[in-house]
Every structure is written in C-alpha cells, then in structure tokens.
Amino acid sequence: MHMKKKRHLVLVGNGMAGARLLEELLERGASETFEITVFGDEPYGNYNRIMLSHVLAGEDGEESIYLNEIGWYAENGIDLRSGVRIVDVDLPAREVIDATGERTGYDVLVIATGSSPHFPPMDGLRREDGSLLPGVSGFRSLDETRAMLEEARSGHHRRAVVIGGGLLGLEAAKGLQNHGLDVTVIHSPAHLMNQQLDAEAGAVLRRSIEDCGISVVTGARTTGVTARTDDGRVSGVVLKDGRVFDADMVVVTAGIRPNTDVGVRAGLVVERGIVVDDQMRCVDQPVSDGGGGQVYALGECAQHRGETYGLVAPLWEQATVLADVLTGSDPDAAYHGSKTSTKLKVAGVDVAAIGQSGPEHPDDEHVVFSDVRRGLYQSVVVRDGRLVGATLLGDTRKSAALQQAFDRGLPLPEQRVELLFDLGSGGGEASVEDLADDAQVCNCNGVTKGDICGAVASGCTSVKGVMDATRAGKGCGSCKEVVSAVVEHAIAAGGGTLTEDASVHWYVPGVPLRKDELVAAIREQHLTSVSAVFAALAPGGAEDAKSKMGLTSLLRTLWPTEFVDERDARFINDRVHANIQRDGTFSVVPQMKGGVTTPEQLRKIADVAEKYGVGMLKVTGGQRIDMLGVKKEDLPKVWADLDMPSGYAYGKSMRTVKTCVGTDYCRFGLGDSTALGIAMEEKFQGLETPAKLKLGVVGCPRNCAEAYVKDIGVVAIGNGKWEVYVGGAAGASVRKADLLATVDSPEAVIQLTGRFIQFYRTWGNWLERTYDFVPRLSIERIRLVLVEDSDGMCAQLDDEIDAACAAYRDPWKEREAPDAPGRFSAPALPLIPLPLVPKRPVGAPGGTPRDLLPTPNPVEIVSPNEEALMAGAQQ
Amino acid sequence: MTTTTTASAAGVRVAALAEIPPGEGRAYAVPTSDGTGMQQVAVFHHRDGHVSAVDAVCPHSGGPLADGQIDSCVVICPLHLNTWDLRTGESTSGQDPVRVHGVEVAPDGSVVVTPA
Missing domain, CATH: 1.10.10.1100 (BFD-like [2Fe-2S]-binding domain)
Incomplete structure (x- = not known):
C-alpha cells in the first residue's frame, strides 16, 4: 500500500493568528498529512505583538517577546519563507504569487495577513514618494517599535504626540513617557478607549492617565502634520479647530484596518475583512474539487458574521476551529463569534471590559460605581437577569467572577451591586459577626x-x-x-450607643486642641517648651506622659532655633539616640548615605562590633548596617570608636534615602540616583517629622530601590527628568505612592521634596504616616499647593525647611558632653535574665565567635559601685 | 559624695536628687526587704519635685521602666507603651501590677528608698 501523498498547506501571514494555527495543527498531528509552507513579510519568526508596548516602555527586551524563533519552524518540518510578501493568489491554478512574481502551489490556503495601522487622512502626512514623514510612525510591528525606541532614547527629542487614544495609543504614550518625553494624546472621539468604555469610564481613565503626567485632548481631529524646513522631519500636528501641537515624534494609533489586498486581488468576497463562514472558509470561492473550496482566512483580516476582531482571544478561538476542520479531528467544528472581553493594564491602569460597555435596550439595568478621585469606575449591564456587560477600571479583582457570569449566563444576585462588591458576609472576608470569640483581631x-x-x-x-x-x-x-x-x-x-471620644481629633491626648488650633496657640503665646505648653494649654496645667513626645516633635518643627529642649519630654530613643530593643539594649545604625559605604567604614564597623560584643550585625532594609545588642552605657564609647554620624534609625524623623546603583555602573540607569540620594540624605538628615519618613531614589522605572512604595520616592525617567512620588508604603499597609510632579533637575527634586516635608511637618497629625496624610488631603490638592503654589505658601515652606535643615547637629556628638548626669550610665543590665534575645549560634550566620561572647552568667545584679557612679558623674 | 548604697532601718540612699533630671527616672539596685538579696528599683523625679519608686522591671516583658516617660501619675514602659500608676502600682493598660516602694528626699538632698 503506497503512502498517501501529503497535501500542501500554505499559510500567508506569520503573525499571532498564523502562529497559533500552526501550533493547533501540530498538536493535531497535521505534519503527518500536510507539508506546510509559511510566508511572512517580516524577517522574523513570530512574536507576541501585544508585548511590543513593554518593549517600547523599556520593560522587556525584544528577545523576550518571541513566540517561535526561526529555528522552531525547521524543527517542526515547516518551511518558513520569512521576508517574502505574497501579493496575489491565482485561485484556479491554486498558486500564491509573491512580490517577485514567483508562484507556489497549494492544496489548502490559509490567509492570516492581519491588519495594519490606519492612518487617517492628514495633510503633509506623506512625502512625495508616498512614504511617511520622518518622525511619524505606526505602532504595530517590531521594526516600528525598534525605531521609536531608538529615537526616544536618543535624547534628541522632547515632545511626542500620539494620535488616537485607544488601548494601543495609551500604551504608546506611556512607553514614550517612560523615556522622558512630554507626551500628548490626541483622540478624535469624545472619550478615551471609546471602543471598550462608555463616556463616564473614559473620563475616569482620562484622569488616571493625566495623573501620570500625560496630556490628553479628546474630541479633536488631527488634520495635518507639519515638517521642519531644514531636514524635513516632523515638527508638529494641526487640529481641525486650528490648534497646533509641537512634536518631535508622532505616533499614529487611530485604529487598524484588516489587510485584505491579497483577498481582493484573488477575487474573494471582501467587505471590511475577508468574509468567512463558520468554518473560517472564504465564501463564494471558485470551487474546483467538489468540496467547499480550499481557501480559508482567520485573524484580524477575516470578517465573520459581520464582525472583525482586533483582540487576541477571538483569534485563538478561530485557530482552534480551523485546525479542527483542516485536520479532520472535528470536521463539524464551527466558530460562532466571540464575546469580546479585555483585561489589561493600560498605561498602569487596570482595565477589564466585558461585553457591552453600557445599556443598549430600554429595559437594561445599568449599575454604576464611580470614584473619579481614586481612579475607580465599575459598572455592570444586566438584561433579562443575565450579565451582558461589565466595565472595571482601577480595580479589576471582580473580573474573573464577572467573566464567568457573562460567559455562562449564570443567575445573578438579586442585589446587583453584589456583582461589584462583597457586601456583608457574601464576600471573601468574614463579617465581624461571624468571627469567633478567640479570633485574634x-x-x-x-x-x-x-x-x-x-x-x-x-x-x-x-x-x-x-x-x-x-x-x-x-x-x-x-x-x-x-x-x-x-x-x-x-x-x-x-x-x-456608640459614642465618639472627642479626643480622637486632638493632636495629643493631654491637650484638648486639634493640630491647627494647637499650632495657633503655641505661636500666639510663644510657647517654646513642652512644660510651657502643658502649663498654658492643658486642663489644670497638668502634664501628660503620653503627650510629651508629640509635643516635642511639634515644638522642634515650629521653633527650629528657639526650642527649649526638655529631655524628659523625649522618648528614650531620642534621649540616647539609639533604638531600644526587647532586652533593654540598643541598636546602633551609623549613617550610610544612600547606602553607599567604603572599605574603611566597613572595617571600622567590624572592629567596633567585635570590641563591644555586638550580638547581631544586620543589613537593614534601608541600606545601612544595624549593630544590635549594644548596652546603654557603651553607646558613647561605640559612637566615639565609630566616629560616624547617627543614621537616625530610631526617631520619628527622616530615616534614610535608599538608592539603586544609578548610572555609574548600571546598564539601565537613566539618572544618577546614587548622587541624588546622598545629597537628599545629607540635606534632610535628622529632620523630625510627624512619623518616620523613608525615602528612595531610583535611576529608572525598574524601581530597584522601591521608590514607588516610599514616603517620598524619586524616579529618573531619562532626559534629566525625575518623577517625585509621595505617600507610598510597604509596611503594615502597602500603598503605591502618588505622582506629585515630574521635574527637570536634581535641584528641583530636592526643593520639591523639602517643600513636601515641611508641608507634612506643618499639617500632618502626630504619628500620621504620609500614606494616610496624602490621601487625607488628596494628591490633587497637595499638587496645587506645592507645585502650582495655589496658596502662595511655597516660598515660606522653602525658607522653613532650609532653616530646619540648617539647625541639624549630629546627636552622637553628645558623647563628648552628655546633657545630664547618668544619661548613659545604668546599673548593670540585664534587668531580667538574659539572653532574652538568644545569641546566634557560634559559626551560624550572624553568630559571634565564642571568645567574644559576653561573660556567662550575666544574671547577677551588682550594686552600682563607686567607680561607675563617679564615671557617670564626670561624663 | 557618698556613692555606695547604704542600708539602714530608714531606707537606702541611692543617689542625690540632682543626679536625676526632672521628669526622668533612674534604676538602682537595693537590698530586698528581707535582706537576702538585691533588686532593681526605678526612681522617678517628677517635674513638680516629688519622687516615686516602683519595680524597675515591667512585668509584661521585662522592659526598663526607668527609661519610660512619666507625668505626675503614670510611667509608660518604653518597649510596648504599657502604663502603670506610680502611686498604686496598678496598670492602666491591663498588665499585672508593679510593687510601689517607699521613697523620699532627705534634708541633704539624698534620695532614700525603702524597699517594699
């Protein structure tokens, strides 16, 4: 029995649809029955086009986006003709014809030519030879992406205009902005992403996009592109209403058009796309072998039941059906169209759009929750008790459940709002009523x-x-x-009945005034010490232990030079400039600006650690070295031997500025984050703030020093530009900081940072971290005050912060002259038997050599002897 | 100046008042009342001039109470911010009580502790 001759399958188009079809075919054993030839006009294997926005943003290298590299085709016995463009099909002869006129015969032909960017008619868009004006580009292929990336990184261009505010346009805008360009999106319809979102959701999205620093113009048609006279490169765009926007780069993302040329020339039925039936077979084709014809189309170039698709999910469904049909594994497989849904992150904003975006019938139920300020928009459309649409913006946690309800037509909760929110005991978190009595809260x-x-x-x-x-x-x-x-x-x-204790609004519990009232009274009566505040403002003039620390912080802020220091009003950490530990010992953290150290510093720290039997040496999250287990009486000696400034790892104050490697060594750095971090730590060292303040500076958006979750985070975005973020947190709460402003120089970063710190010092409540402070006042208002100077207070804030910084004095210098007798002397610790904190085992990481362990039996309590007391008195 | 603690029927001299800054505390070792050993006592010098003394060790987790912040009534442990009333020894934050020791300032300015 002779082997049946394999049939020849020709695939025109090597994009995502084609690639998926090949995989589906191979999975069904098609290599047994078909010789496969693939034509692709791009000179590559196939790649994930969706990931191009990541490449443009500099987040991924292009090597990471390949789905199948060129070698894959040979391995699977597929003849790949990359860089060869098919221009026509001779249906009666069953041959495809490439651009050079060469013909290739087929038994089965699949057209998957995809789509091309649509360039709306604009004056001056093309040069005389029909090519695009230099500097104008679509955003569709790897080549276009490479070219844009190169231009954006060249540093020669400052402004970019993106024409079209759909998904792709917003991705392009964010990508270009990452490289430091000023980006404006010009969108012809009235709201962004109008294909997926209704007007209200579009408005919420717009605000989020603008908050990233991208300008948005909607309802504005671009009618012309202007060119520079000297080199003919693009110089800007002109809108129908006459407005002009300068631009060094223009990206056109005004939709896509199916590539149907091949189908048209072949004489196939083409409307918007190449028309196919439920088996992806081109309709009304000349039939020569009694079957239904052997030409198929799929993907973005195909039109099925009047629809063309531009998203990846439908084309995967089409590829599955076509593979079933071609291989005969399910000859009756049929494609019935896709319910489109999208879940993605566009320019940093989570978006999920399922089905229709708004009500279309008079009886449709439309439930909407919108919180513009927080960038949240959530809506569902219900028809006849079934979910027919959902839009989630800013928070897409519910998308999986909604998608399921949408796909399967599941019955919906009577309270429609429960589709969007977990109410009562219906959701993930148990309600308090259901908690057991022994549940730890x-x-x-x-x-x-x-x-x-x-x-x-x-x-x-x-x-x-x-x-x-x-x-x-x-x-x-x-x-x-x-x-x-x-x-x-x-x-x-x-x-x-629940009562509210009025004291929740007081700055400190012992003085019945809000912070603004308290500040006014302190200024008016010129109260410069904590005891004076109690005497003048507390009920009965009574002091209150729990109020002292907050008042100390406030008075230092209000009176940088006149403040009368009363040590009893300080917390123990601030009395001895070290952080108390659970066994009554202290931790010592020397300043290590920006996390940069030297061999000398490390050597000295090592020597001191050995000399004083430091229990644990630990690299901190703030990029310094923590020496744990130092006895109080040893602190002045440790500081003297270290001879380094305090790192302030103990106070309600500016702690540290974490940095990444910056530009000196890093391959990716866009700005010298290390130098800026050091300068910031130097400027703001030791500054007291309502609660601790952690800073970070990173040299690029890879965010290696976690600037996005710092109280103040600074991110270099290239071209000398820096983003300043405020209000981030990565502790018990995790919150991404809000973008305050993008500025042009390290000096501007320091100025804006200082302004924000002083603003926070002035208006922040005691122990209120910036991640509560910023949302309480709203980033928009803070931006108005600090960037636009809406209240005319910037100059004063700048002066005040400079005065406060100038008053800095390294507290560890107090070793030479303690403020009070016995400040660092103590009767022999421990108060209770040590070790409360077990020593790390000898030889283990962090362990101490045996001969350096403190003397055994440290429990014995001795009387303070004469020498110790004399020493204390003399210090 | 005398710097050793001296036991007597009236109590133990632990320091000169001037050695404890106003509003602060210091810890001292004094004999137990039965005279069999030593114990640590935190002595506080209140801003209004009076003194008080309690056990130096917080019963919650061994914190050094002498390093705590005070007002005329309470001390706050520096470790977990539990509070005790210095007059009664009772905790105002739900912890076990501390013992209150007798303490007074002698005419010569000495602080004298009478262990409880």
Whole structure:
C-alpha cells in the first residue's frame, strides 16, 4: 500500500493568528498529512505583538517577546519563507504569487495577513514618494517599535504626540513617557478607549492617565502634520479647530484596518475583512474539487458574521476551529463569534471590559460605581437577569467572577451591586459577626474579638476607649477598621450607643486642641517648651506622659532655633539616640548615605562590633548596617570608636534615602540616583517629622530601590527628568505612592521634596504616616499647593525647611558632653535574665565567635559601685 | 559624695536628687526587704519635685521602666507603651501590677528608698 501523498498547506501571514494555527495543527498531528509552507513579510519568526508596548516602555527586551524563533519552524518540518510578501493568489491554478512574481502551489490556503495601522487622512502626512514623514510612525510591528525606541532614547527629542487614544495609543504614550518625553494624546472621539468604555469610564481613565503626567485632548481631529524646513522631519500636528501641537515624534494609533489586498486581488468576497463562514472558509470561492473550496482566512483580516476582531482571544478561538476542520479531528467544528472581553493594564491602569460597555435596550439595568478621585469606575449591564456587560477600571479583582457570569449566563444576585462588591458576609472576608470569640483581631498586641467585647461589656462605649483598654489597634494600626467594626457590633448587640471620644481629633491626648488650633496657640503665646505648653494649654496645667513626645516633635518643627529642649519630654530613643530593643539594649545604625559605604567604614564597623560584643550585625532594609545588642552605657564609647554620624534609625524623623546603583555602573540607569540620594540624605538628615519618613531614589522605572512604595520616592525617567512620588508604603499597609510632579533637575527634586516635608511637618497629625496624610488631603490638592503654589505658601515652606535643615547637629556628638548626669550610665543590665534575645549560634550566620561572647552568667545584679557612679558623674 | 548604697532601718540612699533630671527616672539596685538579696528599683523625679519608686522591671516583658516617660501619675514602659500608676502600682493598660516602694528626699538632698 503506497503512502498517501501529503497535501500542501500554505499559510500567508506569520503573525499571532498564523502562529497559533500552526501550533493547533501540530498538536493535531497535521505534519503527518500536510507539508506546510509559511510566508511572512517580516524577517522574523513570530512574536507576541501585544508585548511590543513593554518593549517600547523599556520593560522587556525584544528577545523576550518571541513566540517561535526561526529555528522552531525547521524543527517542526515547516518551511518558513520569512521576508517574502505574497501579493496575489491565482485561485484556479491554486498558486500564491509573491512580490517577485514567483508562484507556489497549494492544496489548502490559509490567509492570516492581519491588519495594519490606519492612518487617517492628514495633510503633509506623506512625502512625495508616498512614504511617511520622518518622525511619524505606526505602532504595530517590531521594526516600528525598534525605531521609536531608538529615537526616544536618543535624547534628541522632547515632545511626542500620539494620535488616537485607544488601548494601543495609551500604551504608546506611556512607553514614550517612560523615556522622558512630554507626551500628548490626541483622540478624535469624545472619550478615551471609546471602543471598550462608555463616556463616564473614559473620563475616569482620562484622569488616571493625566495623573501620570500625560496630556490628553479628546474630541479633536488631527488634520495635518507639519515638517521642519531644514531636514524635513516632523515638527508638529494641526487640529481641525486650528490648534497646533509641537512634536518631535508622532505616533499614529487611530485604529487598524484588516489587510485584505491579497483577498481582493484573488477575487474573494471582501467587505471590511475577508468574509468567512463558520468554518473560517472564504465564501463564494471558485470551487474546483467538489468540496467547499480550499481557501480559508482567520485573524484580524477575516470578517465573520459581520464582525472583525482586533483582540487576541477571538483569534485563538478561530485557530482552534480551523485546525479542527483542516485536520479532520472535528470536521463539524464551527466558530460562532466571540464575546469580546479585555483585561489589561493600560498605561498602569487596570482595565477589564466585558461585553457591552453600557445599556443598549430600554429595559437594561445599568449599575454604576464611580470614584473619579481614586481612579475607580465599575459598572455592570444586566438584561433579562443575565450579565451582558461589565466595565472595571482601577480595580479589576471582580473580573474573573464577572467573566464567568457573562460567559455562562449564570443567575445573578438579586442585589446587583453584589456583582461589584462583597457586601456583608457574601464576600471573601468574614463579617465581624461571624468571627469567633478567640479570633485574634489585633495581631501586634494579641487582642481577640472576645477581649474587645469584654471591654465593651465592662463599660467602654467608644472605639478609642476600647483601644485604650485593650491596646487593640495600637501596634501597626492596620487592624483599626476591624477593631472599630467589632466595637460597633458589640455595642449594638448590647443595645448601647456608640459614642465618639472627642479626643480622637486632638493632636495629643493631654491637650484638648486639634493640630491647627494647637499650632495657633503655641505661636500666639510663644510657647517654646513642652512644660510651657502643658502649663498654658492643658486642663489644670497638668502634664501628660503620653503627650510629651508629640509635643516635642511639634515644638522642634515650629521653633527650629528657639526650642527649649526638655529631655524628659523625649522618648528614650531620642534621649540616647539609639533604638531600644526587647532586652533593654540598643541598636546602633551609623549613617550610610544612600547606602553607599567604603572599605574603611566597613572595617571600622567590624572592629567596633567585635570590641563591644555586638550580638547581631544586620543589613537593614534601608541600606545601612544595624549593630544590635549594644548596652546603654557603651553607646558613647561605640559612637566615639565609630566616629560616624547617627543614621537616625530610631526617631520619628527622616530615616534614610535608599538608592539603586544609578548610572555609574548600571546598564539601565537613566539618572544618577546614587548622587541624588546622598545629597537628599545629607540635606534632610535628622529632620523630625510627624512619623518616620523613608525615602528612595531610583535611576529608572525598574524601581530597584522601591521608590514607588516610599514616603517620598524619586524616579529618573531619562532626559534629566525625575518623577517625585509621595505617600507610598510597604509596611503594615502597602500603598503605591502618588505622582506629585515630574521635574527637570536634581535641584528641583530636592526643593520639591523639602517643600513636601515641611508641608507634612506643618499639617500632618502626630504619628500620621504620609500614606494616610496624602490621601487625607488628596494628591490633587497637595499638587496645587506645592507645585502650582495655589496658596502662595511655597516660598515660606522653602525658607522653613532650609532653616530646619540648617539647625541639624549630629546627636552622637553628645558623647563628648552628655546633657545630664547618668544619661548613659545604668546599673548593670540585664534587668531580667538574659539572653532574652538568644545569641546566634557560634559559626551560624550572624553568630559571634565564642571568645567574644559576653561573660556567662550575666544574671547577677551588682550594686552600682563607686567607680561607675563617679564615671557617670564626670561624663 | 557618698556613692555606695547604704542600708539602714530608714531606707537606702541611692543617689542625690540632682543626679536625676526632672521628669526622668533612674534604676538602682537595693537590698530586698528581707535582706537576702538585691533588686532593681526605678526612681522617678517628677517635674513638680516629688519622687516615686516602683519595680524597675515591667512585668509584661521585662522592659526598663526607668527609661519610660512619666507625668505626675503614670510611667509608660518604653518597649510596648504599657502604663502603670506610680502611686498604686496598678496598670492602666491591663498588665499585672508593679510593687510601689517607699521613697523620699532627705534634708541633704539624698534620695532614700525603702524597699517594699
């Protein structure tokens, strides 16, 4: 029995649809029955076009976007003719014809030529030879992306205009902005991403896009492109209304058009795309062998039931059906069209668009939640009890559930809003009512629901009262909302009424004034010490231990030079300039600006650590070295031997500026983050703030020093530009910082940072981190005040911060003259038997050599002897 | 100046008042009341001039109370911010009490502790 001759399958087009078809065919054993030849006019294997935006943004290299490299084709017995463009098909002869006129015969032909960027008619768009004006580009192919990337990185261009504010246009805009260009998006329809979003969602998206620093113009048609007279390169665009935008680069992303030339020349039925039936077979084709014809089309070039698709999911479904049909693995397979849905991140904003974006019938239910300020928009469209559309912007956590409901037509909750939010016990988090009594609510202080209910039962009627009584919510504070909910529930269950303790609004508990009132009174009465504040403003003039620390911080901020320091008003850390540990010892963290150190510094730290038997040497998250387990009485000697400034790892103050490697060595650095970080740490060292302040500077958006989650984060974006972010957090709460402004120089970064710090010092509540402060005031308002100077207070803030910085004095210099007798002397520690903190085992990482371990039996308590007291008195 | 602690029927002299800055505390070792050993006592010099003394060790987790912040009534432990009333030794944040020791300022300015 002779072997059946293989049929010849020719695939025209080597994009994502073609590639997917090949994979589906191979999976079904098509190499047994078909010889396969693939024509692709790009000189590459096939790549993931969706990832081009990542390449443009500099987030991925182009090598990472290949789906199948050229070698893959040979391995699978596929004849790839890359760089060969098919221009025509001779249907009766069953041959395709390439640009050189060469003919290749086929038994089965699949056309997957994809689509091309649509260039709307614009005066001056093309040169006389029909080519695009230099500097104008589509955003569709790897070549175009490479060219744009090269131009954006060249540093010769400052401004870019993107024509078209759809998905691709916004990706292009963000990508170019990453390279430091000023980008304007000009969109002809009235709102962004009008294909997927309704007007309201488009407005929310617009605000988020503008918040990244990209300008947006909508409802504006671009009618012309202008060129420079000297070199003929693009110089800008002209709108229909006469407005002109300068541009060194123009990217056109005004939609796509199916590539149907081959189909038209072949005489196939072509409307918007090449028309196919449910088996992806071209309709009405000349039939020569009694079958339904052997020419097929799929992907973006194909039109099925009147629809053409520009997203990847439909084309995958088409490829599956066609592979079933061609291989005969399911001859009856049929494609019925795709319900389109998109879930993606466009320019940093999460977007999910499922089905229709808004109501289309009079009886459609449309449930909308919109919070423009937070960049949130969520809506669902329900028809006859079934989900027919959903739009999620800014928060797409519900998209999986909605997609399922949409795809399967699942019954929906009677309360439609539950499609978008977890209400009551319906969601992921159990409601407080369902919590068991022994469920721990506050993990820092080990407080259970039962403890909280107990406090309520014993008479507490306010959240604050319960927090004071149980210390719930008084650790990291991240459980406060749950604590409040449990208190409210417990009080309601007991038939009581929740009261609000007025003191929650006071700056400190012992002085019944809000911060602004307190500041006014302190200024008016010229109160420069904590005891003076108590005497003048506290009820009965009574001092309050819990208020002292906050008042000290405030007075230092208000009176940089006149402040009268009373050490008892300081927390122990600020009295001895070190961080107290659980065994009563202290940690010592020398300043290491920007995380940059030297062999000398490391050697000295090592020597001192050995000399004083430091229990653990630890590299901190803030890029310094922490020497843990130093006895209080050793602190002045340790500082003297180190002879380094304090790193302020203990105070409610500017802690550290974390940096990445910057430009000296890094291959990717766009700005010298290391030098800037060092300059910032030097400028703001030791500054007291309402709560600790952590800074970071990174040399590119790869964010190696986590600037996006710092209280203040600075990101180099190239061309000398820096983004300044504020209000980030990566502690008990995690929050990405908000972009305050993009500035042009390191000096401008330092100025804006100083302005923000002083603003925070002035208006921040005691212990209020920037991640609460910034949302409380809103980034928009802060930007108005600090960048646009809407309140005319910038000059004063700048002066105040400079005065505060000038008052800096290294606290570790106090070793030479302590402020009080016995400041660093103590009766022999430990107070209770050590080790409370076990020593690291000898030889283990962080372990101490045996001969350096402190003397055994450190439990013995000795009387302070004469020498020790004399030493203390003399210091 | 005398710097050793001296036990007597009236109590133990631990320091001169001037050695404890106003509003602060210091810890001293004094004999236990039964005279069999030593214990640490935190002595506080309040801003209004009076003195108080309690156990130096916080019963919650061994914090050094002498390093805590005070007002005329309470001390706050520096480790976890628990509070104790210096007059009664009772905790105002739900912890076990501390012992209150007798303490007074002698006419010569000495601080004298009478262990409880």
